[in-house]
Amino acid sequence: IAVLCLSAGLVYGIFSFPERSKTDGLEEDQQIIELDYGDLVRQVTTSGRLEFPNRDILNFGTAATVEAILVREGQTVTIGQELVKPDSVTLANLSESVAQAQVDVLAVQDQLDELTNPTDLVLAQAQHKVAQAESAVRGAQKALADVGSSTALDLAEAYQKVAKAAADLESAEEALVDANEPYTADQIKTQEQAVASAISKVKDAEEELSGLGVDFSQSLASALLTQADANAELEAAKNSLESYETTNELRLEKLEEEQVLAQEAYDANMLLIAEYRQSESDGVIWIGMHTLAGLMRNALNENVDLKEKLGDANTALIPYDQLVTTKDKKQADLDKANIAVQDLGGGKLPPELDLQLDKINAAQASLDERLEFGLLTTIAEAEVASLKLGLAALESGASLADVQLLERNLVQAWAERGEAEKSLDEMLAGPDSVIVELKAREIEVAKETLKLARMDLEYVLDITNLSSSSLGSNSLDESPTPDPVELRLAEMDLKVAELDLEEAIQESTDLQSPDAADVELLTAKLLAAEATHTEAVKLLERAIIKAPYEGFISEILVETNDRLGANAPVIEVVDPRVLEMDGIVDEVDILLLSEGQPASITIDALPDTILDGFVSEITPVATVQQGVVTYPLRVQIEVPDNLDLKDGLSAVADLVLEQQLDILLIPQGAIFGTFQDPVVKMETADGIVERPVVLGTSDDFWTEVIAGVVAGDRVVMKVSAAADDPYGTFRQFRRGGPPGRGGGGPPSGRSR
Incomplete structure (x- = not known):
């Protein structure tokens, strides 16, 4: 529980209580005290247990079998130290996944490079394909026009194709020679x-x-x-x-x-x-x-x-x-x-x-x-x-x-x-x-074209001989009706050639100006492949569980040869560098506290040791029990290097609300007069005289004196039961420090 403590740096011994004299003019319940400096501190006390908040339960990140546990519970570990290893099959599969992901990244990168930066050879091949498609369209157009022509015309055309193919081959060979020998x-x-x-x-x-x-x-x-x-x-x-x-x-x-x-x-x-x-x-x-x-x-x-x-x-x-x-x-x-x-x-x-x-x-x-x-x-x-x-x-x-x-x-x-x-x-x-390669390909095309032209010529010659023998010598001079099947085939050939030309032109255009959507799609695929590779690498690195920081093993949750799921807990590691205690404070005091506020902590197991700390967390949601409203909070403790504390120890924390250090203090019982015009009764050479004073902050036991008296002045203090209990005024203080100007830790008392 939390207790509000109000303290002053004055304890019994700061004031002197001389023996009463029947002739000093004091009343029965009065004493003479000497004023001095001290500390006026208001603080909240809360109790709780110590715990290490930074702890991680680690897992393999993938389904695996526990092959080796390399540490024991309670063992101290260093950052990066291997703790638990999975089976070799799992590691091999993860390594293969990394390699495959890398291959996928390279494959998508190659596709993107081919799309956005085509080589000169690829561009030249696309242009050559367009030229071939244009030639095919012209050929199909001519073939359609010539479907109804005579056999003699077909024969003449076949001879012409052979001659042209031979000339094209010769030109291609000469062009290759020129491309290979640009210098004399x-x-x-x-x-x-x-x-x-x-x-x-x-x-x-x-x-x-x-x-x-x-x-x-x-x-x-x-x-x-x-x-x-x-x-x-x-x-x-x-x-x-x-x-x-x-x-x-x-x-x-x-x-x-x-x-x-x-x-x-x-x-x-x-x-x-x-x-x-x-x-x-x-x-x-x-x-x-x-x-x-x-x-x-x-x-x-x-x-x-x-x-x-x-x-x-x-x-x-x-x-x-x-x-x-x-x-x-x-x-x-x-x-x-x-x-x-x-x-x-x-x-x-x-x-x-x-x-x-x-x-x-x-x-x-x-x-x-x-x-x-x-x-x-x-x-x-x-x-x-x-x-x-x-x-x-x-x-x-x-x-x-x-x-x-x-x-x-x-x-x-x-x-x-x-x-x-x-x-x-x-x-x-x-x-x-690139030109040399293109010319070499043109020679191969020319050779195949010549070969096909010769085969077509032989075919026409065979057909001509068959027609001559069946129709007589004058059959070639007649104009036969076009064969509807051949006409339909010629029309379809022309349509196919035109579609091939459109496709070739579109491919060439796409190479020179690739579609933004295609580039965006491949870029997205590349990013996805890279993300997959990164994730595969992370899974491989994570498979062997390692200590994320210097600490100790609090719990091992598996045994060797256990078959685990991807997120099954394996081992818990605790960071002992951060230590906190939990506590609660009353609703009356919560608004006076803030995160970062200093605190003094005492461990029950070490009653003579006071540790420094600060408020690390204040829960915004209240807890109500039997009508009492409190707020949970946490205090982080600064632990010296030579001190080894354990989880679960009981502790008490004093949270300072406000404080005034090294000020002139007077007991509440030494103040007389009215609220508006307070006075003190001061001992002088001429006897007891009243002197007005200016007062400051008070905690209902001690009051700050701003003006009117100085340290060392002797004043009258009223003690209602001095004879039976001369120290009753101080009974509310639980502990205190040595007297003097700003000396020691302040004594503390309950506010209610």
């Missing part, structure tokens, strides 16, 4: 001579530097360097392969399955084409209700698509095959380097050679960094090569100054060679790789 032969020859000259200078510089040293291939320093490089390269190759396998485990399985299916489909179609060609050799024209030429054309068109799919499937597996090959090669290189070191006897190198090796390693690290960021590496490679030759020279006894001069010369020669080779590469590479 003389220009390239001149630049090749410049490169040869630069290579010669590099060779001369290398020979001059290597002439100072021993055979580098037989150098122990070189062998040690090669061994270190081979070991580093092997580790890098292993890490790259393991990382790729871990990240793309599911994707690799899918790619291998797609490659097998694509190969089977391609092989089956090739067998079908071979059967058609054999039928063609046997003179077959019709197979069922379809012409052999039409079936052959469809099979050849499908073969182009199947070949492209097979190529895409093989290409998708190239990165993995390259990583495996690289790892095997690096292992062989390391084995070879180890044998070389053993053959040269091993051993330590002189200090100057160790220093040169350090320079080589630093240069190699710089080269690797430039390679990683895609920067030019010519100078960096030259520095590594020159330092290696310098190592051999130093090993043979050459002077450091000569070696450093020749090293600089070699680096300069390499720089000039790099510039010359770069210019030559630009000449040989051509102006635009």
Whole structure:
């Protein structure tokens, strides 16, 4: 319960009670006291029990089996310390979820990149598709117009198509040659001579530097360097392969399955084409209700698509095959380097050679960094090569100054060679790789077009021969009525071609200006995939329960091998750094309290120890019991480092409402006169005289004196029962501190 305490820093002993004299003029119930300074404090006292409010019940966050409990109840733990581990299967599944989520993020990111930043090749392919669709529309229009034309016209048109396809193929081949050779032969020859000259200078510089040293291939320093490089390269190759396998485990399985299916489909179609060609050799024209030429054309068109799919499937597996090959090669290189070191006897190198090796390693690290960021590496490679030759020279006894001069010369020669080779590469590479790729595809299209045109010609020739034999020699001069079936087919072909053209134009437009809704949708998918990945990582990190802060284990709620749900409680951790006690105060005092108000706390188990604290929480909802209205509150305690308190201990807190320190105080019984004109009866040399005073705050026992008297003055105090109980005035105080100006803790008393 809470008790309102009003205290003053005056206790019995501040005032002196001299022996009464029959001649001092005092009445029977009066005494002389001496005034002094003290503290006037109003406070509320409340009691309760200690508890640690900061405690967390932790769980796995996913369904799992308890594999290991690494702590015991009551054990002190540090932040991040592992407490409970789930089974390895759960951890493996969570790791797989993280990997799959990462793959999903990369897949959506690729889709978004393709939509918002299409490559030049993709744009060129879209434009080419539009051109092909336009050509198909024109062809369909012409075919529709020519449905009713004579067989002779069909034959002439077939010859014309063959001629045009042959001309288009020749033009495409010439265009590819031009795209691959944008520079003249003389220009390239001149630049090749410049490169040869630069290579010669590099060779001369290398020979001059290597002439100072021993055979580098037989150098122990070189062998040690090669061994270190081979070991580093092997580790890098292993890490790259393991990382790729871990990240793309599911994707690799899918790619291998797609490659097998694509190969089977391609092989089956090739067998079908071979059967058609054999039928063609046997003179077959019709197979069922379809012409052999039409079936052959469809099979050849499908073969182009199947070949492209097979190529895409093989290409998708190239990165993995390259990583495996690289790892095997690096292992062989390391084995070879180890044998070389053993053959040269091993051993330590002189200090100057160790220093040169350090320079080589630093240069190699710089080269690797430039390679990683895609920067030019010519100078960096030259520095590594020159330092290696310098190592051999130093090993043979050459002077450091000569070696450093020749090293600089070699680096300069390499720089000039790099510039010359770069210019030559630009000449040989051509102006635009996209154009080269496009021209190459145009040749393939032209070849297929020519092949189809020749097949159409052969078909028309066959039909012409059959018509001539059945109708006579003059049948070609007549104008037969168009076949309604052929007319309908031609109209449908035109409609399909027009729809294909619209689709191609729309695809090209979408590539150049993607639909905002599509971009927004993929962006949302990317955010969702990233959120899923983040959540998967959090679940994996959370699966092994760790201490969130320094504290102790209050309760372990599971046993080993228990199968738990995602949110099933596993273990409780308590933070002992924050300690609070609960209490209640009366409704009369609640408005005088506020959060943050200071408090003094006494533990029943430590009666001589007073702890500091403050009001941390005041509940706004009252509690009413038997008509008594109180308000719960909490007091946070500042615990010294050397004090170890326990949960549940009983405690009492004094909450200061207001206080005045080091003021002149007078007992209520020493005040006479009226409320408006108070006086005191002061002892003087002439006897007892009345003196007016100005009073301040009062707690009904003690009153502040603002003016009229000073400390040390002796005044009359009325004590109603002084003879029987000389200390009755002080009986309401429960405890107090030493007297004096502002001294000690204030004594306290009940307000009612």
